[in-house]
Amino acid sequence: MTETKSFVEIRHAQKSYGTLEVLKDISLNVERGQIVAIIGPSGSGKSTLLRAINDLDPLTGGEVWLDGVQVNKNLPHNQYEKHINQMRQDIGMVFQHFNLFPHLSVRDNVTMAPKLLKKISDKEANKLAEEQLDHVGMLERIDYYPAQLSGGQKQRVAIARALAMKPKLMLFDEATSALDPELVEEVNLVMKKLAQEHMTMIIVTHEMDFAASVCDRVLFMDKGVVVEEGPPEQVFKNPTQERTRNFLRKHLEGAK
């Protein structure tokens, strides 16, 4: 088995549904504290790649490593379930549609998993909820229910919920795509804050400006392969590939 060097390593990720290959031999290294954006047209496989990192969409080939441990280890079913549940505690994920638990208050959304999985007391859980919600500016809504919140507020609570597990890595799957334009900024601000705190993040996004402003590296994916990869200045300003240029041009036209 080869030594892992990077904090997150994706090696030769491959995924197919029958004869349809959605990820074709993708490799990606992310260092601790780095922020990587994945951009690309819909159907390019970028969400699939992100969801493979915590095994929500299992790969059909290749390996995912986090902090020296293989995430998608080959284990018998029961052992694998234990292993992956443990790994997922270290990998926070934020979804396009928030997926807050509607039957739980904001507080309980944040504390449910830590209470259940880390066996912390009610007192510790409350402190944790207050800290995390304060962090995303949602402390005042701690006793609200998700249905009483705006989209941006929901997403900020969803981020707090993920952070409450103290993850080593955060995955964002189009976290602002479902938001009204005026609500995007409040979520972006929270993500920028995390960036300043050196949280390792992999972000699937359609927002080129945001990607350019916070990310260390940008991956452009199309049809299941990484077409171009580099620092944002290079990928956005001087793309070397025709496909990247086409995508960025179309995207710019769409944004106008």
Added chain:
Amino acid sequence: MGLDFSVIPPFYGTLLLGVLWTIAITAASALLSFFGGILLAVIALYAPAIIRLPVRFIAWLFMGTPLLLQLFLIYFGLVQIGIDLPAFVAGVIGLGFHFAVYNSELIQTAMLAVDKGQMEAARTLGLSRRQALVKVVVPQAVRDVLPPIGNNMIALLKDSALVSVIGVSELTLSAQRAIGQTYRAFEFYAAAAVLYYIINLGMEAVIRWFENRNRLYR
């Protein structure tokens, strides 16, 4: 012979006892049907075939045959294979399972309707599938079907009269006993009807309270 409701007061005690037994058997059966319904729904959706199929078969039997027959079978039939249940217990099992099957149909549909993202979000946090079901999927499904479950519970209250045939001294049997002594069928059945109606009102209040408690989350 005209109607004479003054025959009722001497039987207040008998009728009150009947009311209490009716409430007891309804409450016990309702609890069994509620939690049994959840369990059946989870089995139907997630258990391996070796558990799922036999359970489905038994559920189908409970759904496809008359409740009265089920009560006879549980109370009089099981004795022959050495299972001698007290009438109350036999009644609770019969009523409870019968309505558990109906509740499970509702809960199953509601579980399937819970957004897939809910399970994903729970699993992403590190919850096992079982923990995600217990903490996230089932509570939402049950809340979504509280009103129709409430209707089932009211049907259960009314069907609890059937356990009079296996000798549980609930309200209907109490009324019959009073009639046996006074030959005043109309008065006592009418009194029983009024009492059922009052219990029903109480039950509806309880159901409404449960529903209101869950209003915030919508």
